[in-house]
Amino acid sequence: MADEKDRFGETMRLVERAKEDIYFAAKDRELLEKLKARLQKIEKTEAAGQRLGCPKCPGTLESYRFMEFILDQCHECGGIWLDKGELEGILRKVSRSPFASLIRRLMGEKESEE
Numbered sequence: 001m002a003d004e005k006d007r008f009g010e011t012m013r014l015v016e017r018a019k020e021d022i023y024f025a026a027k028d029r030e031l032l033e034k035l036k037a038r039l040q041k042i043e044k045t046e047a048a049g050q051r052l053g054c055p056k057c058p059g060t061l062e063s064y065r066f067m068e069f070i071l072d073q074c075h076e077c078g079g080i081w082l083d084k085g086e087l088e089g090i091l092r093k094v095s096r097s098p099f100a101s102l103i104r105r106l107m108g109e110k111e112s113e114e
Contacts (some may be wrong), residue, residue, distance in 0.1 A: 039066050054079060067093060 005102060052061040059076025069090055073080040082090075 035066075039064050041107065 036054050053059070054061055054074035054076060057074065059074040059078045061072040061074055061081065063074060064071050067090065069086050070083070071086075074078070074081070
């Protein structure tokens with residue numbers, strides 16, 4: 001009988017974990033949709049320049065604007081390519097966000113004054 005109670009308890013823990021996973025997956029989808037909404041395709045004319053090729057596959061790159069940065073995304077492999085200095089700029093911008101500040105406080109790090 002004790003073994004039966006233990007199986008029921010284990011089943012309940014698994015159900016709780018599954019509900020948590022479903023909840024956080026839904027939150028992740030919402031966040032991705034919000035971020036995709038901020039992604040704006042940049043229309044380039046063919047006369048302005050030739051199409052860029054993907055460094056990884058034979059696909060072509062399309063330009064998008066995200067958080068004031070221009071990103072190039074491949075249609076074939078889905079890879080995202082940055083120009084020199086853009087990654088550092090994105091990291092600087094994210095590190096100044098309120099969320100990053102909260103994480104630094106939780107980790108016990110001191111705030112840097114810039």
